[in-house]
Amino acid sequence: MTADGIRQVFREAYGHNPEVVGIAPGRINLIGEHTDYNDGFVFPAAIDRGLLIAASISEPSTQTFSVQIGNGEPFDVNSVKPGFSDSWSKYVAGMGWSIIDRAEDKLPNLKIAVDSSIPIGSGVSSSAALELACGVVWNFLAKLVLDNRELARLGQFCENRFVGVNSGIMDQMASAMGREGHAMFLDTRTLTIEYASVPDGLTVVLCDTKKERALTSSAYNERRSQCEMASQFLGVKKLRDADMKLLDATKKHIPEVVYRRARHVITENARCVAFKSALAQGDLNLVGTLMRESHQSLRYDYEVSCDELDSMAESAWAAPGCVGARMTGAGFGGACVALVKTEKLSQFIESTLHIYNLASGLAGEAMSCRIVDGARLLEA
Numbered sequence: 389m390t391a392d393g394i395r396q397v398f399r400e401a402y403g404h405n406p407e408v409v410g411i412a413p414g415r416i417n418l419i420g421e422h423t424d425y426n427d428g429f430v431f432p433a434a435i436d437r438g439l440l441i442a443a444s445i446s447e448p449s450t451q452t453f454s455v456q457i458g459n460g461e462p463f464d465v466n467s468v469k470p471g472f473s474d475s476w477s478k479y480v481a482g483m484g485w486s487i488i489d490r491a492e493d494k495l496p497n498l499k500i501a502v503d504s505s506i507p508i509g510s511g512v513s514s515s516a517a518l519e520l521a522c523g524v525v526w527n528f529l530a531k532l533v534l535d536n537r538e539l540a541r542l543g544q545f546c547e548n549r550f551v552g553v554n555s556g557i558m559d560q561m562a563s564a565m566g567r568e569g570h571a572m573f574l575d576t577r578t579l580t581i582e583y584a585s586v587p588d589g590l591t592v593v594l595c596d597t598k599k600e601r602a603l604t605s606s607a608y609n610e611r612r613s614q615c616e617m618a619s620q621f622l623g624v625k626k627l628r629d630a631d632m633k634l635l636d637a638t639k640k641h642i643p644e645v646v647y648r649r650a651r652h653v654i655t656e657n658a659r660c661v662a663f664k665s666a667l668a669q670g671d672l673n674l675v676g677t678l679m680r681e682s683h684q685s686l687r688y689d690y691e692v693s694c695d696e697l698d699s700m701a702e703s704a705w706a707a708p709g710c711v712g713a714r715m716t717g718a719g720f721g722g723a724c725v726a727l728v729k730t731e732k733l734s735q736f737i738e739s740t741l742h743i744y745n746l747a748s749g750l751a752g753e754a755m756s757c758r759i760v761d762g763a764r765l766l767e768a
């Protein structure tokens with residue numbers, strides 16, 4: 389859909405033109421999984437599966453319409469509280485609730501229409517994109533001067549305090565700060581970004597298992613508490629500050645499962661740093677090895693993979709043109725990300741989906757992705 393398309397959707401839903409139109413992308417993550425809430429390193433990129441938004445100020449309540457899901461529950465942004473609803477509009481409400489403190493007075497209520505091309509349940513951050521899309525239009529219509537980094541922080545605040553998922557900041561930063569043609573090496577402690585161009589001749593492919601993610605928020609929050617427990621055992625602020633020497637020296641005092649969770653985070657941080665150099669040097673063998681090791685570590689140490697993700701990763705590894713592949717996002721279903729030699733793209737997709745289907749009985753889907761810019765207004 390285009391800016392004109394979402395304007396048209398808005399007109400049909402509300403009977404007049406919107407004041408503003410914006411866009412926020414979904415993301416893939418090349419490497420650095422479950423490291424962000426440990427103050428570690430991640431390597432995401434914003435993709436051309438995104439969410440268009442059209443909005444206008446409208447009192448006395450905020451109304452929401454999604455092309456994919458229909459109407460969300462309305463609310464007054466100045467009185468809404470966490471726990472308000474299970475409707476998809478909780479992300480809109482949560483973003484407004486998070487922004488209120490930055491407004492001098494009240495925040496205006498909005499009419500909002502959204503259209504998303506981000507597959508839901510595939511682990512490519514449809515919720516962060518919705519938060520950022522709402523962030524950019526509220527920022528404009530309420531005449532605030534928040535930059536995209538700040539909107540990303542507020543998106544994470546919304547997720548943690550309003551929605552109730554203790555997520556890190558990777559998804560919101562990727563949707564906010566993406567840059568066309570570049571992945572971003574992000575230090576989640578300082579929020580500094582080193583943009584890294586994806587080498588010519590390689591394409592990012594999202595290999596969706598079509599197994600919807602399940603049980604994510606409880607299992608996710610559990611992993612996060614295990615990491616916090618590990619930090620306490622090791623006497624460090626966050627696992628970012630630990631290394632394998634320290635972990636192994638403390639091994640006999642730590643529950644076995646907590647040891648494995650910490651080992652994943654410590655080795656994944658190191659892999660993310662090594663990946664940055666390997667990509668810059670065009671060492672594609674190392675890029676592939678690191679992605680495979682990341683998947684195995686998520687599978688055996690962190691235990692956030694599932695049979696379908698394992699089958700998809702194995703199918704991709706065996707396919708022509710595959711440089712590297714691994715599960716991406718929180719896990720427990722969703723998608724793998726693969727870096728593929730562009731000249732072999734169609735063979736890669738055909739072979740991966742065929743082998744995956746034989747192994748799992750499921751019809752997966754593979755989409756090549758362009759890497760795009762982050763959230764912004766398209767028209768005001």
Ligand code: GLA
Pocket residue numbers: 420421422423424425555556557558559717718719
């Ligand atoms: C989800 C969270 C992110 C990150 C990933 C795992 O996408 O929202 O903050 O923790 O899982 O890397």
